[in-house]
Amino acid sequence: MGLFETLGRVFSPSREEAVRYRCPNCGREFVYRADLRDPACPYCSTDALERVEWAG
Ligand SMILES: [Zn+2]
Structure with a gap:
C-alpha cells in the first residue's frame, strides 16, 4: 500500500511544511x-x- 507508506513517512513534519486535510467522505484527518x-x-x-487550518 504505497499511500500508507507515504503517510507514515510524512506524518510528523513541521507545520510550515505540512498541510492538514480532512476527508469529506470518511471524515478522517491526516497530514x-x-x-x-x-x-x-x-x-x-x-x-x-x-484543507484544515492548524489549531493553535
Ligand atoms: Zn477518506
Whole structure:
C-alpha cells in the first residue's frame, strides 16, 4: 500500500511544511507535505479533500 507508506513517512513534519486535510467522505484527518500535488485520502482514495487550518 504505497499511500500508507507515504503517510507514515510524512506524518510528523513541521507545520510550515505540512498541510492538514480532512476527508469529506470518511471524515478522517491526516497530514501531507505542503508540496504534494493532488493529494487523496489514504483511507478511501477520495481526492476532494478539505484543507484544515492548524489549531493553535
Ligand atoms: Zn477518506
